[in-house]
Amino acid sequence: MQPITIMESDVDFMHELSMAKNIIDKAQKVLKEHNAQKALAIYVKIGELSSVEKESLEFCYGVLIKGMQEFKECQLIIEQVKWVVRCNECESIYNPNEHLLRCPQCQSQDYILVSGNELDFVGMEVE
Amino acid sequence: MKIQIEEKILSENDKLALENRKLLAQHKVYSFNIISSPGSGKTSILETFLTELPKHHRVFVLIGDVQTENDAMRIIKAGYKARQIITGGACHLTAKVIGRHLNELDLHELDMLVIENVGNLVCPAAYDLGEDDKVVVLSVTEGEDKPLKYPSIFSKASLMLLHKIDLLPYLKFDKQKAIECAKALNPHLHIIETSCFSGQGFKEFIAWISSRLQEKRARVKNKGD
Numbered sequence: 248m249q250p251i252t253i254m255e256s257d258v259d260f261m262h263e264l265s266m267a268k269n270i271i272d273k274a275q276k277v278l279k280e281h282n283a284q285k286a287l288a289i290y291v292k293i294g295e296l297s298s299v300e301k302e303s304l305e306f307c308y309g310v311l312i313k314g315m316q317e318f319k320e321c322q323l324i325i326e327q328v329k330w331v332v333r334c335n336e337c338e339s340i341y342n343p344n345e346h347l348l349r350c351p352q353c354q355s356q357d358y359i360l361v362s363g364n365e366l367d368f369v370g371m372e373v374e
Numbered sequence: 375m376k377i378q379i380e381e382k383i384l385s386e387n388d389k390l391a392l393e394n395r396k397l398l399a400q401h402k403v404y405s406f407n408i409i410s411s412p413g414s415g416k417t418s419i420l421e422t423f424l425t426e427l428p429k430h431h432r433v434f435v436l437i438g439d440v441q442t443e444n445d446a447m448r449i450i451k452a453g454y455k456a457r458q459i460i461t462g463g464a465c466h467l468t469a470k471v472i473g474r475h476l477n478e479l480d481l482h483e484l485d486m487l488v489i490e491n492v493g494n495l496v497c498p499a500a501y502d503l504g505e506d507d508k509v510v511v512l513s514v515t516e517g518e519d520k521p522l523k524y525p526s527i528f529s530k531a532s533l534m535l536l537h538k539i540d541l542l543p544y545l546k547f548d549k550q551k552a553i554e555c556a557k558a559l560n561p562h563l564h565i566i567e568t569s570c571f572s573g574q575g576f577k578e579f580i581a582w583i584s585s586r587l588q589e590k591r592a593r594v595k596n597k598g599d
Contacts, residue, residue: 269386270383356558366383
């Protein structure tokens with residue numbers, strides 16, 4: 248039996264490029280919904296755990312908006328969010344990366360996530 | 375004019391993943407998504423897993439690769455149903471792609487859908503496909519600090535296979551440290567040591583998957599009633 252092979256032609260390429268494409272798709276939808284002519288800024292939040300590189304995302308965004316008149320003046324504003332957890336034993340707030348994954352106060356490894364997982368489209372400025 | 379949106383960047387993918395999840399639940403199909411770096415042993419794991427899985431389970435395997443249909447051929451040669459998805463450069467599968475395949479499969483004739491993702495620990499962690507469990511593979515030929523380098527996938531997985539464990543005597547791999555790193559990221563992560571060479575761990579792997587399948591059936595049944 249031969250495998251049935253499907254070539255996917257419309258899938259997204261690479262991590263930051265696919266994120267940038269998702270951001271622009273969303274922004275285009277927002278422009279349309281608000282009957283706006285052009286975008287001035289797009290605000291996103293990227294958490295430390297999301298494995299998205301700020302510089303790569305900016306680069307990919309810049310490549311994708313080339314030739315798109317409505318995004319000509321639009322800045323992509325990226326807020327980077329640190330990985331922060333709260334210790335379930337002593338309630339200390341800390342970044343596990345800076346403390347080798349243990350609570351700096353009580354050495355516990357039992358925590359809940361406070362931030363760091365963000366991949367959020369926060370909003371836009373349009374005209 | 376400022377507009378507040380507050381949505382996930384991947385909300386479109388998440389919506390399609392939810393549709394996939396509903397469709398699989400409707401047909402009582404349990405699904406897991408196996409994720410690792412290239413060369414960790416995903417396809418070999420699936421070959422051994424399928425060979426040792428009790429034959430009454432009806433399984434279909436979707437395999438994502440950047441190029442070639444070699445991996446699907448391996449699964450088909452072992453006597454199982456599989457389909458290759460060639461992503462042509464993309465380093466991950468998306469819910470949209472999986473959804474298209476789900477619509478073409480006879481889901482009512484299946485108990486289990488196995489998705490082998492493209493070898494990569496970054497992007498597959500961000501794209502929900504609608505699966506029930508993510509299974510991450512860390513082989514002992516890699517670094518023991520990999521969970522710390524790729525925290526997202528290790529914190530989202532339900533099961534980790536610590537693979538090629540038979541090679542441990544020949545390597546400097548610090549097994550305890552690898553387990554500690556993974557557990558620190560995800561205290562609920564279940565870890566099984568496996569080897570395709572010796573067969574170690576596969577009974578436990580199959581028992582774990584079977585119990586997840588039974589749990590899903592019970593959950594779907596309760597909801598359905």
